[in-house]
Amino acid sequence: LTVLGLESSCDETAAAVLRRHGDGRVEVLSDIVLGQEAAHAPFGGVVPEIAARAHAEAIDGLARQALQASGLTLADMDGIAATSGPGLIGGVMAALMTAKGLALGAGKPLIAVNHLEGHALSPRLVEPLDFPWLLLLVSGGHTQLISVEDFGRYRRLGSTLDDAAGEAFDKSAKVMGLGFPGGPAVERAARTGDAHRFDLPEPLQRRAGCDFSFAGLKTAVREAWDSIPEPDDQDKADLAAAAQSAIASHLAKRTERAMAVFAEAFPHLEHPMPLVVAGGVAANSEVRAALKSAAERQGFRLIHPPSKWCTDNAAMIALAGAEHLARGETDGLDAPARARWPLDADAATLSPIVG
Numbered sequence: 001l002t003v004l005g006l007e008s009s010c011d012e013t014a015a016a017v018l019r020r021h022g023d024g025r026v027e028v029l030s031d032i033v034l035g036q037e038a039a040h041a042p043f044g045g046v047v048p049e050i051a052a053r054a055h056a057e058a059i060d061g062l063a064r065q066a067l068q069a070s071g072l073t074l075a076d077m078d079g080i081a082a083t084s085g086p087g088l089i090g091g092v093m094a095a096l097m098t099a100k101g102l103a104l105g106a107g108k109p110l111i112a113v114n115h116l117e118g119h120a121l122s123p124r125l126v127e128p129l130d131f132p133w134l135l136l137l138v139s140g141g142h143t144q145l146i147s148v149e150d151f152g153r154y155r156r157l158g159s160t161l162d163d164a165a166g167e168a169f170d171k172s173a174k175v176m177g178l179g180f181p182g183g184p185a186v187e188r189a190a191r192t193g194d195a196h197r198f199d200l201p202e203p204l205q206r207r208a209g210c211d212f213s214f215a216g217l218k219t220a221v222r223e224a225w226d227s228i229p230e231p232d233d234q235d236k237a238d239l240a241a242a243a244q245s246a247i248a249s250h251l252a253k254r255t256e257r258a259m260a261v262f263a264e265a266f267p268h269l270e271h272p273m274p275l276v277v278a279g280g281v282a283a284n285s286e287v288r289a290a291l292k293s294a295a296e297r298q299g300f301r302l303i304h305p306p307s308k309w310c311t312d313n314a315a316m317i318a319l320a321g322a323e324h325l326a327r328g329e330t331d332g333l334d335a336p337a338r339a340r341w342p343l344d345a346d347a348a349t350l351s352p353i354v355g
Ligand code: ATP
Pocket: 009, 010, 011, 012, 087, 138, 139, 140, 141, 142, 165, 166, 167, 169, 170, 181, 182, 183, 184, 187, 279, 280, 281, 282, 283, 284, 285, 310, 311, 312
């Protein structure tokens, strides 16, 4: 099966062509991502209207480029997949409309893909990983722990109660005037900083479970910043280091709890069990290091897809689309764009975790 995948749910416009072989192995034939960072940078965050317009302008051309780069034509595709949510609705519509147009014009089936399912399956772009695995998705819009048990079987073990981890980086960067996107800027500044100078609170210390919270940290960073009379580069570095280390440690602690739950649910899984981390924040080396030690303590191995497939991309959308297509699951041309679409929407119908 060969599928064209399109993505435009946040601030990356992307198109990719992927081939799925009969044995489930996949090959990414082309993979193009167009970021919009420069367009949003003056605002210190993603502006939905700007994103929607940029997606609408770029997506047709990108789809054509991805086909060209794969050496195939639209006629060679077995299906057209597009993210249909969750995300910024104006953005989601861009790829979805284009996919509908292509599907209608070429007489190909449409597959409306959940963006989160793309992230959940992303390690399969690299290796034929067996189910189940534990996924930590940490991006600008999501912070979730998901037990990925089979195609269509996803259970959420935890998610953020307020901000996403990426937002915590972006907002901390904004407070210190470090620029956008904040994650890489905070990481750069933190290199020469002393994380111990500021004592930031640990979120949800007394709360059981695997949820996250970053709103308190954001406030604490602002208060720490406001307490410095004339901040210089060293102050920035120290506070960036403290913020990064607080975020990394919170992510690792809650993920460690989820690993324990997951291990109990699947007592016969071979060790080390897979912990996959995806999303833009997974690029952060302190976050990765903290997760790696937590994983080792719990008998897991950390799997980190390459950065290009960790952040938003269309290869993962084509992959999810191909898996649905292989199971005969396609969508009508009336498939809606959805701002919200939890991955575990059907989870209540699943048998409970035993262990
Ligand atoms: P979605 O949440 O819908 O998947 P998104 O565009 O917000 O979309 P990504 O593109 O995966 O998600 O990630 C962007 C986020 O990752 C931003 O918040 C950015 O600050 C953060 N990020 C990127 N690099 C780093 C880094 N080195 N350290 C920390 N955070 C980072």
